[in-house]
Amino acid sequence: MKEDGRVTEGSCRCGQVRMKLKGKPALTMACHCTGCQKMTASAFSLSAFYPFENFEVSGLEPVIGGLHGDLDHYCCPHCLSWLFTRAERMGPFVNVRPTMFENARSFIPFIESQTAEKLSWATTPAVHSFERFPPPDSYPALITEFAASGFAD
Template identity: 60%
Template sequence: MSDSKFPAEGGCRCGRVRLKISAPSLLTMACHCTGCQRMTASAFSLSTAIPSEGFEITQGEPVIGGLHGASQHYFCPYCMSWMFTRPEGIDTFVNVRASMLDDPSGFTPFIETWTSEKLPWATTPAVHSFEKLPAYSDFEWLTKEFLALSAK
């Protein structure tokens, strides 16, 4: 599920904003919602939930973009790459766009969300699929299962 080595570094397309993750993923996800499709100009967004204490911006100052709603989407102010999201009311993790990492190859999606909006040809190797977002209470067992599989 996530065989990446930590710490891992990454940045936006132009390199003006850089980030570092120093803790293993709690969960990896592909989101098929139309908002993610439009913000990534792709079929889905690929993200990894990183414990907040294991995430830092090492260069530059990202800005809030997207819908400017309760969940805050952070972008490079120059190239406008969507880099990470801080979900509404959740301070324990940061959702980092795995494709912003220098080596995103180890971040295979464990779950996929918003499959009710996915493009008919889009497929992922996700273990679990959800028509919308899983219930908040589901994240406890999903995280435990993900961490157990990642440890193997």
């Protein structure tokens, strides 16, 4: 992924965990699963995938919240804001919550997942929809299409 010099900063709600992103996201998405609905107290969660080396955390050390196991959801230890997710199956990527960053409006979801659990009135501008998660082998093509789409500009 080509580095464009962009730096985006953000924090948890209380400001004690600070984060920094370098470059553009590899992919943006909305997840409609009931787990994300419960963790966000909303209709879906928003995500942006970044190469892990383009992500920095400072301040308080995030703690694991939400489910413990297959996916590690990291939260501020003070205000408990859900900040990012890491999982071995995600490979070299971190999945950040765009609403924690200064330019949250620019993270438009390119794909939506778990639409089988979607609230009937919830809509997004996503180009691709998946009843569950996209098949793992579809991510390279989705990332390539996202880069050419202008969604990250």
